[in-house]
Amino acid sequence: MSDCQALQPIAVTIPGVNLGSYIQAVNSVAVLSAEEERALAERLHQDQDLDAARQLVLAHLRFVVHIAKSYAGYGLPQADLIQEGNIGLMKAVKRFDPTMGVRLVSFAVHWIKAEIHEYVIKNWRIVKVATTKAQRKLFFNLRSMKKDSGHLTMAEAEAIAADLNVSTRDVLEMEGRLLSYDAPLDGSPDDDDERAAQAPIHYLEDHRYDPAVQVEEADWESSSQARLMTAIGNLDARSQAILSRRWLAEEKATLHELADEYGVSAERIRQLEKNAMDKVRAALTA
Structure with a gap:
């Protein structure tokens, strides 16, 4: 059974605009007994019965709502948190083995939280605040472990680092990151002219890649290369060959290699090279 197959039979349970009605609906679904849950899980596990999967998911949606409520402090839409948790629940139902001897809700908690965690980290800030395992652990635990809303002392940071088995540097x-905030790209509508001029939109642009500048530079490079080739082409054949081989x-080629080829001294090759370069420079600056 694929995740998409599991999703289709329960599409009507996706939380919509009326979140209260959704929560009331999922709370009205009866909780399964251990025997009922095991029978449905066996049908799914052995026969790939999608209706059994639907019943297992429906009966556990209330638990997703309960878990999602604990993430309300991140300021993200509750309906989105619930929906992400529902995805985790469906993944858990797909992987649940009734022979393990545990209830589905105990097995599903990990999958539900994992999906919600991923959603929170991706959407809480414009810039992702937690990427490593230690950062993710701190993201979901640091605020609850702090004694107050002020800055941590070094002793408090070291104690939290020891409890979570991370470095003090990671804690700080x-x-x-948690105390910082996202700055509006173009400032606030209430900003005065001076503050508006300091908005990120005014200094984030990289002028090195201005299309007009790039076209101008490309034209200049093309013109310079054409003039260089013309200047070299006006040299005698030996001078052209020496510049080509040397540059x-x-x-x-080394001076001695060219000296052997032309039957002259290395000093003579150096003089011919210098004279040719002088003529090219003169042609380019004319």
């Missing part, structure tokens, strides 16, 4: 860094080839 996460505290800073344009992937494996540059």
Whole structure:
């Protein structure tokens, strides 16, 4: 059974605009006894019975609501938290083995919280505040472990680090992230002219990649390269060959190698190279 297959039979249970009606509806679904739950799980596990999966999910939606309420402090829509938890519940139902000897709700808690955690971390701030395992642990535990809303002392940070088995540096860094806030990109409508001029929109632009500048630079580079090739083309054949071998080839020739080829001294090759370079520079600056 795929997650999509499991989702279709319970589409009517997705929390919508009227969250109160949804919660009332899921609370009206009877809780399964251990025997009923095991029988449904066996039908799903052995026969891939989607109706059994639907009944298992429906009977446990009330628990998702209960878990989602504990994440209300992050300021995210309750309906979205519940829906993410429902996805975790469906994944748990798909993986539940009735022979394990535990109730589905105990097994599903991990999957429900995992989906809600992922949603909270992705949507609580514009910039993701927790990426490593230690950061995620601190994100969901630090606020409840702090004694007050003020800044942590070093002793408190060290105590929390020891309790959670993370570094003190991680604790202090996460505290800073939790105490920070997202700045509006273009400022607030109530800002005066001076504050509005300091909004991030005015300094986040990278002018190095201005299309007009890029076109201008490309034109200049193309023109310079064309003039360089013309200047080299006006040299005599030997001078062209020496410059090409000394500066344009992937494996540059040495003065002595060219001296042997042309039957002259290395000093003579150096002089020819210098004269050719002078003529090219003069042509480019003319």
